[in-house]
Amino acid sequence: MTAVAAPLTTPRQGRRQGRLRRLFSRSTVNIILVVIGLLWLLPSFGLLVTSFRPAQDFFSAGWWQAIAHPFTLTLDNYRHILQTGGIGDAILTTALITVPATLLVVLIASLAAYGLVFLRWRGRDWVLVLIVALMVVPLQMALIPVASLYRSVGLFNSIPGVVLFHVAFGLPFAIFLMRNFYTGIPKDLLEAARIDGANEWMMFRRIVLPLGKPALASLAIFEFLWVWNDLLVSLVFLSGSSHVPITVAILGQLRQFGSNIDLISTASFVSMIIPLGVFFAFQRYFVRGVLAGAVK
Amino acid sequence: MARIEFQHVDKRYSGAEGLAVNDLNLDVKDGEFLVLVGPSGCGKTTALRCLAGLEDISSGDILIGDRVVNDLPPKDRDIAMVFQSYALYPHMSLFENMAFSIRMRKAPKAEVESKVREAAQILGLEKLLDRKPGELSGGQRQRVALGRAIVRDPAAFLMDEPLSNLDAKLRVQTRAEIARLHQRLGTTIVYVTHDQVEAMTMGDRICVMRDGLLQQVGTPQELYEHPVNLFVAGFIGSPAMNFLTGRVAHDGAAAALALDGLQITLSGRAAAAARTCGDGQTLTIGMRPEHLDVATAHTSNAVRVPVLVDVVEFLGNDALLHATVGGTEVVALVPVARGVAVGDRVELAIADDLVHTFDPQTDHTLGNTAAA
Amino acid sequence: MTAVPSAAAPRARPIPEVRTGRPPRRGGVPRSAVVVLFMFPAALLLGAIVVYPAVASVARSLYDKNGNTFVGADNYRTLFGTSDILVAIRNNAIWVIVFPFLVTFLGLVFAVLTERIRWATAFKTVVFMPMAISLFATGVIWRIVYETDPHRGVINSAVGTVVDVIHPPGLYALPNIKPISGVSGAADGSMVSAQTVQPGGTVRLGLTGIPLSAVPPAAQDARAAATVATAISGLVWRDFSPGGHVGTIDPGEKGLPGLHLNLVGADDKTVATTTSGNDGAFRFDGAAAGTYHVALDASNFRTAFGGVNWLGTQSLTPTSSLGTTGQALLTIPLVDLAAIMAMLWMWSGFAMVVIGAGLAALNREVLEAARMDGASELQTFRYITFPLLRPVLIVVFITMIINVLKIFDIILALVPDSAQQQANVIALEMWRIGFGGSPDYGLGSALAVFLFVLVVPVIFVNIRRIRG
Incomplete structure (x- = not known):
């Protein structure tokens, strides 16, 4: 801590330093951040522009040159995707996996978190420790046994199988998140409700669940993005099905990256629209979820 | 309406060493306003929560009306509780907050409506019924918490420090409001507070607790005039009672208390108590500040204490003297007209029948045992 | 103190000496039934799809490909004796060493800088946005960014512009001259x-x-x-x-x-x-x-810049003199760094938001006190802000380690088939072995168990954080 004694500056030095700092804190930082911001937008923007170009243009010039010639851009790729329907079917499959998985995780996790926070029972603390441990277990640990299990009960290559897998691996984090939120609910409220005559289910339905809405929203968005964006689980449990989610569908096209670029870029962008929409609409809750999951 | 009884109630928290409530015996009469008071951690809140059914008791019995309620869940005990934090449901309107309990009991809609309106009218909350708790002031929230209890029409109200989140002025107002409410409804109230002023002003009877043990139960006046031990004597009354401990010196018929090289001559009740002690035995005398005054030539039948004045706090009509006798601090409330200034050596006097005496070994009161 | 006065409540009725029936039943439903009601769905799913399979994987890893023969630790020996798998392990090691540092650093820089601008929300939204995009789409996006031809790939175009200014192409930059x-x-x-x-x-x-x-x-x-x-x-x-x-x-x-x-x-x-x-x-x-x-x-005759093959197989370290195993262990492929860049694009926002929240939660008065004590802005950061932020930084760091150990999608989407061998990672290799052309469940399970062992320390750190 020797450096603390340093600023014994003459007035003139002080003034110069002040000016320097002002310069640094205003213009320079602004410029740096503008540049970084643009750099961050660039890759996605490149994909967007590419998705509006014919495949042969991809070989002749970069997408940034196409901006200078907007007339070369075309809606054909999107029209094509709509007409052939394969991508539409894949998006639907993704939705059919994502929506039930999200709802189930939210419901089951809120129940379990209630049990962990508001019910007193032996072994409760150990169950919490187990949940925290399960939060980081790689899902690779389960792929092979669950594949065998699914084959024997007929869930392999079925959407419910994928949904259940997502729910199970989403639960540890979800329970943890909800538990953290529930511990912030004053115990007095529950006791008041108990004296008012509510049973556990009523207390869950009428007090804890409504109060937990912000956390539920965060969790739902998290889960939604997580499942929507998944590749691996569907690749393992659903790739033999005639209906595959969008990520698996695009993966099949990647081998001919250049010549299929029109399809790949368009489908990729389509696959991003819904999660991006969710992100922009509920950014506040998403950020809150990130913080609740990370810090604590 | 109901009377409430604690019979040899023990409460031990799992993992805790001692008893949070130790062999509590207490009888709350029907319609009585009973205050449980004591420093934090004395077991008063635990006793209340056991009564509410929020904690299981370890042994003993709790009766509400004539039913043993030990194993009854809170909702079947026919009691309402007002929490320190009010515990209003933040996501419900005031109406829904107050209606929650009777809705849980599946009351018909019309009854819910009329009961909530009636309670709201009693408390002057009619115009706020659509608001959420977050939009209310502290005092309004407090009244909603009361309203929620009133709607229940329970056998007893349990209140856990309901005024501690209010500012001083509002506290005085609400104190009166709760007292009025008690008169109007006539329901048994068990009220927990750590504030002895609150206890003195509100309670029909007061139950003083310490370390899980009941110390004394009685009307405010009984507690004030006849505390059974040093703790109750020091806890009840503000400013707190002064204590001087010394050795008894007998001189024929007269008795004196020797401390720090000076002798205080005892007379009246105090002398009678001193006479029960052997020569050289220790004795504590207690003097309430408001009973002390500056001695004058006309003072008689008084015990006199010479002091050195350190600080004079001006309170308007009276002044609070902080003085020392030997190494002990003594506080006295005297009329400003006495004209005492810092640095003065004065003699404080107290009527000898107002002097309390205690055995410092046991802390028990000597001689004038209270009759509750 | 045992001063229970004579005023104690009268003993109104005889008190039964023996206490019975604890714990009490509440409202008719036994408490244990309530617990089961709330915990059962989660317990069932976690048990059937997480806990049981994890245990089964450990057992399965001790059997051969078809699961008929017990082979003991053979699969684990194979694991560390196969250069393809060693490459995957080496790449995960590179990721773990490089990525968490970079992402935490970037997140810290962004978080500190955004504190000084008025449009912080807009900036944070932009940098945070890739979090909503799938790793898979991120791979596709960056594959376009990394195109080798400077006319197609924006990075090579930018690099080419700089290179051509420093070393302009000659007047006679002709292929056949x-x-x-x-x-x-x-x-x-x-x-x-x-x-x-x-x-x-x-x-x-x-x-x-x-x-x-x-x-x-x-x-x-x-x-x-x-x-x-x-x-x-x-x-x-x-x-x-x-x-x-x-x-x-x-x-x-x-x-x-x-x-x-x-x-x-x-x-x-x-x-x-x-x-x-x-x-x-x-x-x-x-x-x-x-x-x-x-x-x-x-x-x-100098030709114009032709583009770097970011997603190719070339190494940053000269290892051609080494044997196969040595190469597998010591090569640092350029493609790894390219993929790390793409992941930085995705995760910097996360680090920024978490660290930013940590900064916002700092007690401003402590920082102001440091300024009053004469510390410069840099000194305040070095001696006050940074130490106070350390717990948050550690959280970000650990989260990123876990993240990177499980990395899968982005390699599959970003790296062309020709270089995937060089960019291989454990999760990808596990998928190939377990679900590729000729699945080997024994070796695949062993690889999964190995991945699990790598995250075990993190489990203990997390548990300590929860309990402490």
């Missing part, structure tokens, strides 16, 4: 006259493989250079015409203007430079006596 008469190519890309020359002498340098369209329009017909006594003069020309002869200046053959020529002494030092004229003639004046070569500078 070569010396044909009186001159020969050198290793450094320049061309050197075949004969030596002395002051007063001349040289003729004939080049070919130049399309007519590539000859500058100002070029005039080539003429033999006039001899100047004190100078070295010469001609450089396109020694090609239909029916012409090599080495002679045939009619219609053009001089090559704008070529940079060096006069190189016997000690290989350049003593003079000049540029050829429109008719291809050049002259070095005032050369001291001695013998010289005339050289055509390499810059004349």
Whole structure:
């Protein structure tokens, strides 16, 4: 801590330093951040522009040159995707996996978190420790046994199988998140409700669940993005099905990256629209979820 | 309406060493306003929560009306509780907050409506019924918490420090409001507070607790005039009672208390108590500040204490003297007209029948045992 | 203190001595039934799909491919004896060493800088946005970014612009240009006259493989250079015409203007430079006596920047002298860094938001006190802010380690098939082995267990954080 004694500056030095700092804190930082911001937008923007170009243009010039010639851009790729329907079917499959998985995780996790926070029972603390441990277990640990299990009960290559897998691996984090939120609910409220005559289910339905809405929203968005964006689980449990989610569908096209670029870029962008929409609409809750999951 | 009884109630928290409530015996009469008071951690809140059914008791019995309620869940005990934090449901309107309990009991809609309106009218909350708790002031929230209890029409109200989140002025107002409410409804109230002023002003009877043990139960006046031990004597009354401990010196018929090289001559009740002690035995005398005054030539039948004045706090009509006798601090409330200034050596006097005496070994009161 | 006074409540009724029936039943439903009600769905799913399979994986890893024969630790031996798998492990190690540091650093920088701007929310939204995009789409997006051809890939285009300013491409950057008469190519890309020359002498340098369209329009017909006594003069020309002869200046053959020529002494030092004229003639004046070569500078033929193959197989470390295992362990492939960049794009926002929240939660008065104590802005950061932020930084760091250990999608989407072997990671290899052409459940399980072992320390750290 020797450096603390340093600023014994003459007035003139002080003034110069002040000016320097002002310069640094205003213009320079602004410029740096503008540049970084643009750099961050660039890759996605490149994909967007590419998705509006014919495949042969991809070989002749970069997408940034196409901006200078907007007339070369075309809606054909999107029209094509709509007409052939394969991508539409894949998006639907993704939705059919994502929506039930999200709802189930939210419901089951809120129940379990209630049990962990508001019910007193032996072994409760150990169950919490187990949940925290399960939060980081790689899902690779389960792929092979669950594949065998699914084959024997007929869930392999079925959407419910994928949904259940997502729910199970989403639960540890979800329970943890909800538990953290529930511990912030004053115990007095529950006791008041108990004296008012509510049973556990009523207390869950009428007090804890409504109060937990912000956390539920965060969790739902998290889960939604997580499942929507998944590749691996569907690749393992659903790739033999005639209906595959969008990520698996695009993966099949990647081998001919250049010549299929029109399809790949368009489908990729389509696959991003819904999660991006969710992100922009509920950014506040998403950020809150990130913080609740990370810090604590 | 109901009377409430604690019979040899023990409460031990799992993992805790001692008893949070130790062999509590207490009888709350029907319609009585009973205050449980004591420093934090004395077991008063635990006793209340056991009564509410929020904690299981370890042994003993709790009766509400004539039913043993030990194993009854809170909702079947026919009691309402007002929490320190009010515990209003933040996501419900005031109406829904107050209606929650009777809705849980599946009351018909019309009854819910009329009961909530009636309670709201009693408390002057009619115009706020659509608001959420977050939009209310502290005092309004407090009244909603009361309203929620009133709607229940329970056998007893349990209140856990309901005024501690209010500012001083509002506290005085609400104190009166709760007292009025008690008169109007006539329901048994068990009220927990750590504030002895609150206890003195509100309670029909007061139950003083310490370390899980009941110390004394009685009307405010009984507690004030006849505390059974040093703790109750020091806890009840503000400013707190002064204590001087010394050795008894007998001189024929007269008795004196020797401390720090000076002798205080005892007379009246105090002398009678001193006479029960052997020569050289220790004795504590207690003097309430408001009973002390500056001695004058006309003072008689008084015990006199010479002091050195350190600080004079001006309170308007009276002044609070902080003085020392030997190494002990003594506080006295005297009329400003006495004209005492810092640095003065004065003699404080107290009527000898107002002097309390205690055995410092046991802390028990000597001689004038209270009759509750 | 045992002062229970005589005022104690009267004993109204006999008290039963023996307490019975605890814990009590609440509202008719036993408490244990309530617990089961709330915990059962989660317990069932976690048990069937997480806990049981995890245990089963450990058992399965001790059996062979088909699960018929117990093989003990054989699969684990195979794991560390197969170079493909070692490559995957090595890559995960690179990720774990490099990525968490970079992402935490970037997140910290962004979080600190955004505190000083008014449009922080907009900036944070932009940087945070990739979190909503799938790793898979991120792979696709960056694959377009990394296109090798500078005309297609934006990074190579940017790099090319810089490179071409520092080393501009030559006037004669032609793929087929070569010396044909009186001159020969050198290793450094320049061309050197075949004969030596002395002051007063001349040289003729004939080049070919130049399309007519590539000859500058100002070029005039080539003429033999006039001899100047004190100078070295010469001609450089396109020694090609239909029916012409090599080495002679045939009619219609053009001089090559704008070529940079060096006069190189016997000690290989350049003593003079000049540029050829429109008719291809050049002259070095005032050369001291001695013998010289005339050289055509390499810059004349330098081609434009052709692009870095970011997603290729080349290594950053020279390892060609090592054996297979050594290469597998010690190579740092460029493609890893390219993929790390893409992941940084995705996760910096996360780090920024978490660290930003940590910054916002700092007690402003502590920072102000430090300023009052005379610490500069940098010192305040170094001695106050940074230590106070450390727990948050550690959280980000650990989260990123877990993240990177499980990395899968982005490699599959970003890296072309040709380089996937070089960019392989454990999760990807596990998928290939377990669910590829000829699945080996034994080895796949062993790899999964290995991955699990890697995250075990994190489990303990997390549990300690929860309990402490």
